[in-house]
Amino acid sequence: MGYQDLREWLIAVNELGELRQVEGAHWRLEMGTITELSGKRKKAPALLFDHIPDYPPGFRLLSGALLTAPRLAVTLGLPVTPSDRELVSALEGLPTQWETRAKDFPPVTTSHSPVKDNVLRDSQVDLLRFPAPLWHEDDGGRYIGTGSAVITQDPDTGQINLGTYRIMIHNQNTAGLYVSPGKHGRIHYEKYHAQGKPCPVAVSLGHDPLLLVAAGLEVPPGISEYQYAGAIKGAPLRVVPGEVTGLPIPADAELVIEGWCPPGQSLPEGPFGEWTGYYASGQRPAPVIQVEAIYYRNDPIILGCPPNRPPHDYTYMRTVLRSAMLKEALAKAGVPDVRGVWAHEAGGSRLILVVAIKQRYPGHARQAGFVASQCHVGAYLGRYVIVVDDDIDPSNTNDVLWALATRSDPEKDIDIIRRTWSSALDPMIKTGVSAFFNSRAIIDACRPFEWLAEFPKVSQSSPELAQKVAQKWRELLAD
Ligand SMILES: Cc1cc2nc3c(=O)[nH]c(=O)nc-3n(C[C@H](O)[C@H](O)[C@H](O)COP(=O)(O)O)c2cc1C
Missing domain, CATH: 2.30.110.10 (Electron Transport, Fmn-binding Protein; Chain A)
Structure with a gap:
């Protein structure tokens, strides 16, 4: 050291x-x-x-x-x-x-x-x-x-x-x-x-x-x-x-x-x-x-480590470390094939958690979402847990929003857990209440498991084609 x-x-x-x-x-x-x-x-x-x-x-x-x-x-x-x-x-x-x-x-x-x-x-x-x-x-x-x-x-x-x-x-x-x-x-x-x-x-x-x-x-x-x-x-x-x-x-x-x-x-x-x-x-x-x-x-x-409208003085540290800790907590709780976790800075590294999994069985995505929302690292003052497939980078806001927009159906894919752990710091709780509860939305933004194989193909060049073209046109495509 x-x-x-x-x-x-x-x-x-x-x-x-x-x-x-x-x-x-x-x-x-x-x-x-x-x-x-x-x-x-x-x-x-x-x-x-x-x-x-x-x-x-x-x-x-x-x-x-x-x-x-x-x-x-x-x-x-x-x-x-x-x-x-x-x-x-x-x-x-x-x-x-x-x-x-x-x-x-x-x-x-x-x-x-x-x-x-x-x-x-x-x-x-x-x-x-x-x-x-x-x-x-x-x-x-x-x-x-x-x-x-x-x-x-x-x-x-x-x-x-x-x-x-x-x-x-x-x-x-x-x-x-x-x-x-x-x-x-x-x-x-x-x-x-x-x-x-x-x-x-x-x-x-x-x-x-x-x-x-x-x-x-x-x-x-x-x-x-x-x-x-x-x-x-x-x-x-x-x-x-x-x-x-x-x-x-x-x-x-x-x-x-x-x-x-x-x-x-x-x-x-x-x-x-x-x-x-x-x-x-x-x-x-x-x-x-x-x-x-x-x-x-x-x-x-x-x-000094003062917060303010995020990102702030400790969101970076907490996002990186809580994401790593949550990924391992999920594995310890028996959730397999978690490929990535990101506790977004916009949510102060608590309010928006994204978990990327390789779907293995029906119910896997909900399991990951519910455990992430309630295990020790994820339980306090959360709000949204979004579960995505492993082709989505959980730290990439655009990727996550794309998955949310195209792979979830609000009617079927949002579960609510009520009366969960919050505190006076929750801006959605009015001052003066005696006990602080909020709720969690678990959003399954993975392709539906029962028709995974038939789900529409992503419109994106194959890695082979992209690499070949990028190589040939490297000057044009350079940063
Ligand atoms: C910079 C910073 C400031 C914090 N301020 C508070 C605070 O004022 N009150 C509080 O309850 N938690 C605060 N927290 C969160 C707790 O420190 C955190 O939840 C920690 O895990 C609590 O430890 P404990 O589980 O041993 O109580 C803060 C965290 C950080 C990184």
Whole structure:
């Protein structure tokens, strides 16, 4: 593995020519808007903001970390691949390997912990010492945590979980925590609260982007993200116990807060420009973290990863990795001959899933669609699953729409699953409801199995003819 921590990651990315330093951008909307506009460009660089007004030079923020194939490859310890296609094929089989090997990589406790260069306790705690951005014009506050890793422990099993959940600053020592129903961090604090106890919490706010990958993805249940990240890295992660709760915090993190999420305490949280492209959940009461300690390296770097109208700061990373994970989850659930999966960025990598199969038997397409919509990787806040034949590239929107338009009959080929897993973030759910359900449409856009052989032939030159003509007319047909 080529790097140890975020600082070495920055060196590696700089060597690729994919890092831009930005000086003087304001935390109030400017860093957010630059991140949004830059991120929409092809080959968007990672942005390292410094000399942020109101803050000492050296107190920095990184955004746009995982927007290209080379940077994602570096993060995953893979050979640097220039194209998405090569990265997708390099990932073939890896999620299953990571899952299997995770048990061999428990984190190791170390005494050398750069994150403890500076320790603020109790009355010294001040979240406003760090350049938390106001990312979007209608945000209800400054979000210090967007690329965060929130560390909690299951009080029943002792399992440590890392989840990326947004963190808003309420005041110097109080942070708001938004976790959707069913996410592990929420299950953990609900278990403590049911016993009338405060939930211990630590939040890493700047770290190796690999930790964001692990904390922000559907790591299979029962596996700690520390171990999953260790399996990806091929080396155990280094942790150090927090002084307040004893939770293991990443020793090489840049900035960590630690404290308690007490039962019965909440404050208005949001609105926030969310991953669906809306301020959908508005402002609601959400749990808080009473922060009792802050640890940070000299010249700390916050890892920012703000969503907005997709594609945004984390759709690329999630699309590539969730597609790979979903493909393997389908195989594990016994769905054969899945040839490709794509979790489209337009749907924030959740709302539109496309699965390409080689149809083998009647019902195969529906099986693939229903399992994709409900397995762990695909279940939360989906909307449409489209199943296509294997001549369709699931990542090619035009191909998929063509299959939808020509191989499905709405009357027969759309199945609806009702009362499925959603959240307050769903823009189709009005604010104020008490439980968040939506539905799934499973669209079978494969040629009908019973007349596969007679289905009209595709009007397209045969590969032999196309190659022969392209060869002869190569100058005319060159890009
Ligand atoms: C950049 C980023 C931000 C996210 N923000 C939130 C959030 O604010 N709340 C939330 O519940 N999930 C959020 N998620 C999704 C969860 O991190 C994701 O579903 C993860 O798998 C949850 O882990 P868990 O299953 O251990 O709870 C975010 C993901 C990413 C990548």
